[in-house]
Amino acid sequence: MKSIRTLYYSTLGLLGGLCGWALMQSGFHVFDALSAAGIPGLNIVWLNKFIYEGALIGLGLGMLLQARVSLWYHHDLVHIMSKMLFGAVVGSATGLFCFGLGHFMQTWQISPILSRLTSWTLLGLFIVGTTEYLRSHSGILWPRIISGGIGGFIGGGIFELLMLYQMSGPEHLYGLILAGFSISLLIGLYENRVTSFALRVLSGKQEGQIFLLDQNKFSLGYGSQNDFILNGYAEVCNLHAHIYKKDDQVFIENTDADNEVFVNYRQIDQQAMKKGDVIKIGTAQLQYYEI
Amino acid sequence: MFSQIFLILRACAASVGLIIIGVFYSTLLPAAEDAVTESVLNETDTSLSFTDYIFPETYFLKIGDNPLLTFAESLLVFAAVLLVVYALWFLQKPKVNTLSGAGFKLLNLNEQTSFIPLKTEVQSLEFLAKIQTSNKYRLSANLNRVTLTPHQNTFLLEDKNYKNALLINRRRSHRTILCDNDVLDVGEMTLLYCNNDVPAGKIQRTARMDYQLPVSGVKPKGPLQKGTPILTPAGSQQDIQLVRNMNTLGSSNFNDVIISSDQVALRHAKIYKVGQSWKIQNLLNHETTTVNGRRIDQRFLQDGDEIAVGDTSFKFRISKVQTKQTRRPRTETAKKSVKT
Numbered sequence: 001m002k003s004i005r006t007l008y009y010s011t012l013g014l015l016g017g018l019c020g021w022a023l024m025q026s027g028f029h030v031f032d033a034l035s036a037a038g039i040p041g042l043n044i045v046w047l048n049k050f051i052y053e054g055a056l057i058g059l060g061l062g063m064l065l066q067a068r069v070s071l072w073y074h075h076d077l078v079h080i081m082s083k084m085l086f087g088a089v090v091g092s093a094t095g096l097f098c099f100g101l102g103h104f105m106q107t108w109q110i111s112p113i114l115s116r117l118t119s120w121t122l123l124g125l126f127i128v129g130t131t132e133y134l135r136s137h138s139g140i141l142w143p144r145i146i147s148g149g150i151g152g153f154i155g156g157g158i159f160e161l162l163m164l165y166q167m168s169g170p171e172h173l174y175g176l177i178l179a180g181f182s183i184s185l186l187i188g189l190y191e192n193r194v195t196s197f198a199l200r201v202l203s204g205k206q207e208g209q210i211f212l213l214d215q216n217k218f219s220l221g222y223g224s225q226n227d228f229i230l231n232g233y234a235e236v237c238n239l240h241a242h243i244y245k246k247d248d249q250v251f252i253e254n255t256d257a258d259n260e261v262f263v264n265y266r267q268i269d270q271q272a273m274k275k276g277d278v279i280k281i282g283t284a285q286l287q288y289y290e291i
Numbered sequence: 292m293f294s295q296i297f298l299i300l301r302a303c304a305a306s307v308g309l310i311i312i313g314v315f316y317s318t319l320l321p322a323a324e325d326a327v328t329e330s331v332l333n334e335t336d337t338s339l340s341f342t343d344y345i346f347p348e349t350y351f352l353k354i355g356d357n358p359l360l361t362f363a364e365s366l367l368v369f370a371a372v373l374l375v376v377y378a379l380w381f382l383q384k385p386k387v388n389t390l391s392g393a394g395f396k397l398l399n400l401n402e403q404t405s406f407i408p409l410k411t412e413v414q415s416l417e418f419l420a421k422i423q424t425s426n427k428y429r430l431s432a433n434l435n436r437v438t439l440t441p442h443q444n445t446f447l448l449e450d451k452n453y454k455n456a457l458l459i460n461r462r463r464s465h466r467t468i469l470c471d472n473d474v475l476d477v478g479e480m481t482l483l484y485c486n487n488d489v490p491a492g493k494i495q496r497t498a499r500m501d502y503q504l505p506v507s508g509v510k511p512k513g514p515l516q517k518g519t520p521i522l523t524p525a526g527s528q529q530d531i532q533l534v535r536n537m538n539t540l541g542s543s544n545f546n547d548v549i550i551s552s553d554q555v556a557l558r559h560a561k562i563y564k565v566g567q568s569w570k571i572q573n574l575l576n577h578e579t580t581t582v583n584g585r586r587i588d589q590r591f592l593q594d595g596d597e598i599a600v601g602d603t604s605f606k607f608r609i610s611k612v613q614t615k616q617t618r619r620p621r622t623e624t625a626k627k628s629v630k631t
Contacts, residue, residue, distance in 0.1 A: 011379065019372045025365035064376065071376065074383045201385070202398065202483055203472050208385035234545050235557060264461040276481060278461065278474050283545050285472055287481075289400050 001210060001291065002192045006185070008072060012064050013184030017177030020060030024176075027056045050106075054099020054119060055092045061180050062091015062127050068184070069227075074209065076231065079224050090130050098122035117156040124152020124183045140216055144190060151186030155179030195291065197250050199243075202278070202285040205232030211286075217244040219255075220281065235260075235282035250288070252279065393446060398474070398481040401425055406485070411441045419477060430478035431456055437477075444534075445469050445486055468536050515610055520562065520569050520592075522548060525604040532610075537563040539574075540600050554601035562592070569609075571598060 031052065066087025070080045102119030106112055128148025132141050159175040197213040211218075211228045218227040221240040230236045241261050242253045253270040254261045262280035263271050273279075279286040360368065394408040402425060407418075416437040420430055436452035450457050450465045458476035459467045467473075475482040515532060522531040531548055538547040543557040550559070560580045562571045572589040573580040581599040582590050592598070596607040 008379065008383075012376075015372050015375055019369060022360075022365045022368035022372065025360040026362050026369065029362035029365070067376075071380050072383060074380060074385065077380075080380065200400075202396075203485075206385055234543060266461075285474075285483075287398060291400075 001198070001212070002195060005072065005212070006188045006192055009068060009188030009191075010181055010185040012068050012071070013061075013181040014177055015180075016061040016064040016184065017180030018060075018173075019064065020057040020180065021173050021176045023056045023060050024053055027052070050103050051096055051099045054102070054123070055095040057176065058091040058093070058095020058098070058123060058127065059088050060091070061123070061183065062094065062130075063088040065127055065184060065187070066090065066131055073211065073228070074206075075224075075229055079229075082224075087131075091127060094123060094126040094130065098126060113160055117153065117160060120156025120159065120179060121149050121153040124155065124186075125149035127152075127183070128187055140194065144187065147186045147190035148183060151183035152179075154186070155182040158182060197245075198289045198291055199228070199279070199286045200289060201230075202287055204284055206230065206284075213243065213245070213250065217242065219243075221255075230281060230284050233282045233284040236284060237282075240281050249273075393469075393484070393486045395475070396483040396485055397422070397424070398483050399424075399426065399428070399479075407482075409439065409446065413441070414439050416477060419480060419482075428479040430480065434477070442468055446484075448475075470535055517610060517612060518567075519610045521608045521610055522598070522605040523608065525606065533562060537561055541574075550600060550603050552601055552603055555603065556601070559600050565591070568592070569607075 063084045064087070067080050067083040070083050099119045101122060102115040105115035105118060125145055125148055128151075129145045132144050156179065158178045159172075162175045162178070163172075191214045195212045195214040199211040199213070201207055201209040201211075215227070219239055219242055220226060220228045220230065221238050222230060222233075222236045223238040226239065230240070237256065237259050239255050240259050242255055244251055244253070249272045251270060251272050252261060252263060252268070254268065260267055260282075262268070263273065263277055265278070265280065273288045275288065275290045277288045279288060392408055394406050396406055407422060416434040416439065419434060433452050437448070437450050437457060440447040440449065446469045448457075448459065448464075448467050448469055456476075456478065457464070458474075459469075460474055461476070469475075469484045469486070471484065471486045473484040475484060520533045522533065523529065524531075533547065535547060539558055539561045540546055540548045540550060540555075541557050541559040542550055542552060542555045546558060556575050556578045558574055559578055560571060560573050562569055564570075569592045570589060571580065571582060571587070571592055573587065578601065579586050579599075581587065582592070583597050584599075592607050594607070594609045598605045598607050
């Protein structure tokens, strides 16, 4: 399961790179058309191709990286689309910011290689950082951001090497793809390293779904803001339960007195879970595993 | 100190203002600069705008020089990427196997043999030892003393040798009627009982609700046994048979007896078997359940009691005769097993 997930994430990274490349190709045509049209107000938007390209890379990567968890857990398509839209906006903003900084470094007479590396590293840091910061209850914030930054640094390094040896293929396609790959691979590797527990859905619509516990804290419920979404079950609340790790033990906690959470068919408020426990939330049955 | 800060702030404000002016009137500035340069210096290239001083045009990837794809092609690549993402999403969809009939699912991790179908005959749990599994599980030695007997739509699990470590829904039990989604622990094996014929939460509501009381329950397919409790809503001829050992009453769809009323909670009360008699329990402190006009928390039920759940009242009866077979002819073995 872990290795499949790593593979899944790295595939997403490859796709993100390809997506960024396709966007850049189309973005140039847009750029061309707009500058030919000569609309005066748009001058500021296209003020610099370096930053513009950065924004497009950020858009492509951010779109897929933000949606990676929802894609893996097979959430509803509407939910994934909203995540992707959000990721696209955030990613392009981060791209603008990071590559803008890199550009400023260039104007301060710092070598272009160094400034490009910095831009990539910052992009890795911020794309992961925004995801994790917005899901503020994840609990493992800094290690993830740092792993994203390392991924960005490695990606930028690969990119520069390919540029150096003139191996960047059709218009930097390989460089972009490999940079996206390394960012998401690093994130996936870190998240899988900390995963040692999982929940499996036993019955109903989502039967066979496995939720990997790769954070310190999770929310479980019906609503779309949760980490684990139980869709298609009766009597599951919007925010039904919290799951958190503490001292190498995993606890489940009922969020509200009106809800019912059963562990091994006994109603509980808060309890440490053991291997093989059966959790009942509404009409959904889950089993707890240690991998 | 203060004057210095003030000066810095003023400088900042002035520069911000300049940037704003440069940004929004960048097209106007070249004209102004033209005038300035022509009149004063007459030497620089006049095409430079204000923003060009801040952001001299540099290329990062130089894709702008010669784009490989046309606009339509690049959009196609983008769409293809989205399609592959959709394919990945679709692959991740958990597979639901819709097998008919009753059976066990092995819940231990890393097991691939998902469904073990059960035959409708008296059998012992010995077959568990013969299943192909990836790991070896320790099972208790005398599983031949644990029998599964067909009982209405489901099975009756009986442990005739009380020494087996058999847990049903994580509780010791010697005699249980299995319901859908019951978890069974046999030694190291964990099994989930699935009955796709009567799945939990798919209780058939009566088709014509308009002239019947809004109460519905399970419609068992098999014959009615002696001793099965029957609920009759007041003022109706409808009989609701309680076929399980524990029956819940409430307004949620997942109860055994569904009462569509505002005065009834989602899961209001339960009627369950204690030895040979039946007991009713109120499940919520702030809701009322009455037996013979008296509000109760829990109470043993007698034949002919009047139960009221919220604003709906029932008459509780225990059937004294075994009704005839209605559907599905049963085998000889099954008939024998019911009598034993």
